Amino acid sequence: MAGCQCAQATTCSSHGNLIRLGVNIRDFDYLIALAGNPNTGKTTLFNALSGLRQHTGNWPGKTVVRSEGAFRHNGYKYKVVDLPGTYSLLSTSEDEEIARDFILFGNPDCVVVVVDATALERNLNLVLQVLEITDRVVVALNLMDEAERKGMFVDARKLAKELGVPVVPMVAREGKGTDHLLQTVQDLVTGNLRTQPRRIELDPHIEEAVQQLLPHLKNLYPNLSNHRWLAMRLLEGDPSIRRAILTDSLAQTESPLAPQKEEDMSELEAALEV
Ligand SMILES: Nc1nc2c(ncn2[C@@H]2O[C@H](COP(=O)(O)OP(=O)(O)O)[C@@H](O)[C@H]2O)c(=O)[nH]1
Ligand SMILES: [Mg+2]
Known part of the structure; x- marks a missing residue:
């Protein structure tokens, strides 16, 4: 979207998609979507990023609540959308459809997939599905404090190498890792950082x-x-x-x-x- 500087909301189809998805398209440079399984800390991160600059309503035509926030970082204006928590993007539940359609048609500049470091196996399923749709992905490896408490060591670097996208260790509840995440997101949306997402090789x-x-x-x-x-x-x-x-x-x-x-x-x- 950031590339779309046309300011012609009525004729630009990227803008049209966002309006249809309920996004107020005015006044932001980059659009970030927060995706992830339920209870991984998406809303905690969303609140930490947007503070009081939040707006809640419903997803257009749905009964599912949507939260949208705004924040500034290094002079850029970001809009952030907290997607419903999902385990997958494939099935037909309303939540999954909303998350999928937003990632697919909302054309976010970056999808931050928040994962639970203590339950990687379950969480990576969604990460891999998001990577099939877009290469503009940063993984927020959250709940690192819980992982440590449970004596688990999660190698963020190795994971990043395996996935082909940046992985940022975080403790969202304590604000740990937020700066690193924002810097990584900025590098990605401004094109300073390129990803090479792992994708399934087809028959x-x-x-x-x-x-x-x-x-x-x-x-x-x-x-x-x-x-x-x-x-x-x-x-x-x-x-x-x-x-x-x-x-x-x-x-x-x-x-x-x-x-x-x-x-x-x-x-x-x-x-x-x-
Ligand atoms: N220990 C720990 N708890 C966290 C962390 N981030 C979020 N939580 C807690 O995990 C629970 C679920 O968080 P929430 O943001 O609602 O998750 P969401 O369902 O993904 O939006 C809440 O009780 C949070 O306070 C973290 O980094 N460490
Ligand atoms: Mg939430």
Whole structure:
């Protein structure tokens, strides 16, 4: 979003997506999303970052509460959105759909995935799913005090190397690691730091099918940055993504379907054997 300096909220489709997702698009340089399993300290971190500069309401069309905050760091204005806690982005619960749609269509400049250092195995499942969607990820390795108390040693450097994205050890409740996190986020959003997220290597047949879908998805949704993820979900038969494509609700997040795109839509439908 930060790259989108167009100031034309009515015509820019990235802006359109954010408005649809309920984000007040005025007055920020970078948009940060906080994702993570429940009880990992997302809200604690959210409060530490945004203090009293918070606004709560509902996610558009949902009964789930959403919190949005703002803060400044090194002269940049950040907006931060506290996503619902989820274990995955794949199933169809309302919380997971909200988190997934925000990461997918809200185009945040950085997704901070807050993880529980004492339960890495469970938490990394979500991290890997987020990494499939975006490479703009920083992992906040929280509850390091609990890990220590339990005699667990978590090697943040090694984890960062394995995941291909920065990992910042934190004790959010005590504000420990917050500065390091903010510096890392800033380096990422300003392009000083590049990530190389670990991604699943697909079976050659599936890869071929993905390659067939990609050009159509790119033509239909030129502003999305994660066509590959969409293609994989479609091939998997993910009902909510399939529904979104077929009922054209994704297209509404873009500019209206141009006539030349009808061909891509029918190719896509044919490929999916609808
Ligand atoms: N020991 C410890 N507790 C924490 C830390 N961060 C958050 N908590 C606590 O963990 C619980 C869940 O935190 P919360 O921010 O609500 O998690 P959320 O569900 O991810 O939003 C609260 O009781 C917090 O005070 C931390 O770094 N260390
Ligand atoms: Mg919370």
